[in-house]
Amino acid sequence: MASSSSPSSVVLSTGVQMPVLGLGTYKLWGPEEVYWAVDAALAAGYRAFDSAAVYRNEADLGRALKELLPKYGLTREDVFITSKLGPKDHGGKAMEGALHSLSQLDLGYIDLYLIHWPGTQGLAVDDKRNPEFHPRLCQTELRSVCDEYGVCFQAYSSLGKGELVTDPLVMEIAKNNERTPAQVLLRWAVQQGVPVLPKSSNPDRIKENARLFDFTLNKTDMNRLSALDCGQKYCWDPSEVV
Ligand SMILES: NC(=O)c1ccc[n+]([C@@H]2O[C@H](COP(=O)([O-])OP(=O)(O)OC[C@H]3O[C@@H](n4cnc5c(N)ncnc54)[C@H](OP(=O)(O)O)[C@@H]3O)[C@@H](O)[C@H]2O)c1
Known part of the structure; x- marks a missing residue:
């Protein structure tokens, strides 16, 4: 079988390296499900985790990582955490939204902070802006x-x-x-x-x-x-x- 020459990380325009493989966390519900998914992901070599305020699992993700990183001989610096600003916090509430995610994750810093999607909620699934x-x-x-x-163009819903x-x-x-x-x-x-973010x-x-x-x-x-x-x-x- 041919071997892969694809790199395992990409360099963002800031010079920061982002792993090509991250765990998607949308619809990972509750502390236990998040914990076991993070455990399996770290064991399988995932070093990036894609979260967002609207997924309502930032606190569970942060807690799971704090508990599990030492199990794999890893530190905070070894993982890449993404979170995102929800539409309800656009504009004047952006800083508040960012600080809230930071405190929910409680991991010291967020590696990548994105605008979750532009505009407002309520767009149809086939809207051009999705x-x-x-x-x-x-x-x-x-x-x-x-x-x-x-x-950097990153994929979601790859499956x-x-x-x-x-x-x-x-x-x-x-x-x-x-x-x-x-x-x-x-x-x-x-x-x-x-880069991809398969969720499971x-x-x-x-x-x-x-x-x-x-x-x-x-x-x-x-x-x-x-x-x-x-x-x-x-x-x-x-x-x-x-
Ligand atoms: N930036 C954005 O606006 C945005 C939008 C959407 C998503 N995302 C991110 O991208 C991540 C992935 O996208 P997604 O969650 O929409 O969907 P996805 O990764 O395309 O698919 C997830 C679904 O596929 C199933 N699955 C996972 N691995 C599988 C496998 N090996 N064989 C068969 N089925 C499998 C999962 O079920 P099980 O869990 O039961 O395995 C789940 O139902 C999200 O979780 C989120 O972090 C970002």
């Missing part, structure tokens, strides 16, 4: 603008919220490469230099989703996957979150 990235939504134009301006793992082409390519459909979907992004509460899947750096998809498979592009979105409807 971007994401997977073979059915290749985002060619947006990616070239990001390249032009030195902006189509779980739906894409049953796509027949993805399943066929997975079988031919002796990999799982999730690994193929994630590898397709990573091989293009796009299942320790076996968390481990499975981290095995992306020891194989390569050939050009034909990459092109066949990219040809699935049809503008389809799976992102949550923000109106349901806050």
Whole structure:
């Protein structure tokens, strides 16, 4: 099997290094689920965690990391934490929102703080302003603008919220490469230099989703996957979150 030449981190425009693989935490509910997911993720080699004020699990994530980092001989500096400003805190409340996330996580600092999404809540799932990235939504134009301006383009919903793992082409390519459909979907992004944030509460899947750096998809498979592009979105409807 061919080995991977994809780097395990990207350098942001600030010069900071961000791991290419992070654990998505949207819909990880409650201290126990977060704890076991973080434990499985650290064991599998994840060194980045994607959180947000609207996920309402920052405190659980921070607590789990504080407890678990020593178990793996790691310190705060070894992990990369992302959080995000929710739309309700845009404008004058931005500092308050950032400080609230900082205090919920209680990890000293946040490595990357994003505007969760611009504008207001209530956009439909297929609204143009709800971007994401997977073979059915290749985002060619947006990616070239990001390249032009030195902006790191990161994927979310790479598994189509779980739906894409049953796509027949993805399943066929997975079988031919002796990999799982999730690994193929994630590898397709990573091989293009796009960081991924697969979410799972299942320790076996968390481990499975981290095995992306020891194989390569050939050009034909990459092109066949990219040809699935049809503008389809799976992102949550923000109106349901806050
Ligand atoms: N910046 C933003 O606006 C934004 C928006 C959306 C998401 N995100 C981030 O991106 C992360 C990922 O996106 P997402 O949560 O929408 O969806 P996703 O990662 O595409 O899919 C998650 C779903 O796939 C299932 N799954 C995970 N691994 C699997 C595997 N190996 N085989 C089969 N099914 C698998 C999970 O179920 P189990 O948990 O049962 O395994 C879950 O239902 C989020 O958690 C969040 O951190 C950011």
